[in-house]
Amino acid sequence: MKTLGMKNSPILIIGKNGKTGSRVNQRLQALGYDTRAVSRSTTPSFDWEDSATWAAAIKGARSAYVTYQPDLAVPNAEPAIKEFVRVARENGLEHIVLLSGRGEEGAQRAEKILQESGISWNIVRCSWFCQNFSESFMLEGILAGELVLPAADTIEPFVDADDIADVAVATLTDPSHRNKLYELTGPRALTFTQCVEEISDALGRPVKYTGIPVDAYINVLNEQDVPEDYQWLLRELFTVVFDGRNSNVMSGIEEALGRPATDFKTYVQKTIGSGVWNTVMQKESA
Numbered sequence: 001m002k003t004l005g006m007k008n009s010p011i012l013i014i015g016k017n018g019k020t021g022s023r024v025n026q027r028l029q030a031l032g033y034d035t036r037a038v039s040r041s042t043t044p045s046f047d048w049e050d051s052a053t054w055a056a057a058i059k060g061a062r063s064a065y066v067t068y069q070p071d072l073a074v075p076n077a078e079p080a081i082k083e084f085v086r087v088a089r090e091n092g093l094e095h096i097v098l099l100s101g102r103g104e105e106g107a108q109r110a111e112k113i114l115q116e117s118g119i120s121w122n123i124v125r126c127s128w129f130c131q132n133f134s135e136s137f138m139l140e141g142i143l144a145g146e147l148v149l150p151a152a153d154t155i156e157p158f159v160d161a162d163d164i165a166d167v168a169v170a171t172l173t174d175p176s177h178r179n180k181l182y183e184l185t186g187p188r189a190l191t192f193t194q195c196v197e198e199i200s201d202a203l204g205r206p207v208k209y210t211g212i213p214v215d216a217y218i219n220v221l222n223e224q225d226v227p228e229d230y231q232w233l234l235r236e237l238f239t240v241v242f243d244g245r246n247s248n249v250m251s252g253i254e255e256a257l258g259r260p261a262t263d264f265k266t267y268v269q270k271t272i273g274s275g276v277w278n279t280v281m282q283k284e285s286a
């Protein structure tokens, strides 16, 4: 069921070219919805670091899909979401769908702010995305034939961003989902070693996973001049969030969509089809 009233005003998407925002945008447009997808590089622009940009991006929209940058786990996220919700109310937003992360205390604080805001809400709380292997910081390792990370044998039920986008679109367009939290995971929990083995087997070329201690990983990031707040975030993600608390498989995709979550194998096949793993990079010598 679609709300015709909502079709008259654009649906705001914060994170236009992001892994999920781009997919949500494509799906809504294919369904005939008017969208306004924003980020720092769009007009109007939207920058989480500059609250003066928010009102102009929001004005005229009645619902929004919101992805926070860089991650709801960072200390700045809580005050930013508090202020965002205030500006959203002031500028007429009636419904916010927030992309959130599992097992992150900061993310859960942000969720609570939205849930208590008086605006109608959905929370799409996700496990690690499969697309981190193909559209984010793990791509380089796959192309170089060796992914080096500080994750030991923890299992993670990686979720496909296409499933996340399907759930986000359902919550944005069908009022029967209002004020529900969906916890989304893939159907199988895998270690990084297993993920990389599946990718390597399907690609037909050697790619291996190497685990290293978190301090050694952070030292490498430091040598590469990765900003300190990003180093902090990665340490948080690989220690606190990756301590096993998120290993259980959840049924949020089935609950929201009435169909099973996409398996990692299907994600791998789709990604091979996209050609993104075709380039083979030379490993930098130490």
Ligand SMILES: NC(=O)c1ccc[n+]([C@@H]2O[C@H](COP(=O)([O-])OP(=O)(O)OC[C@H]3O[C@@H](n4cnc5c(N)ncnc54)[C@H](OP(=O)(O)O)[C@@H]3O)[C@@H](O)[C@H]2O)c1
Residues within 6 Å of the ligand: 015, 016, 017, 018, 019, 020, 021, 038, 039, 040, 041, 042, 046, 047, 048, 049, 067, 068, 069, 070, 071, 072, 073, 099, 100, 101, 102, 126, 127, 128, 129, 132
């Ligand atoms: N990756 C995971 O495994 C995972 C798991 C659970 C939850 N999450 C959550 O997912 C969210 C990210 O969503 P996503 O992966 O769909 O997005 P994404 O792929 O990380 O989005 C990247 C886009 O964000 C824009 N951006 C960067 N900094 C910005 C800023 N200061 N203000 C506005 N836009 C900015 C950039 O566009 P411009 O350069 O044009 O600004 C960039 O194209 C985070 O909150 C994260 O906590 C991620």
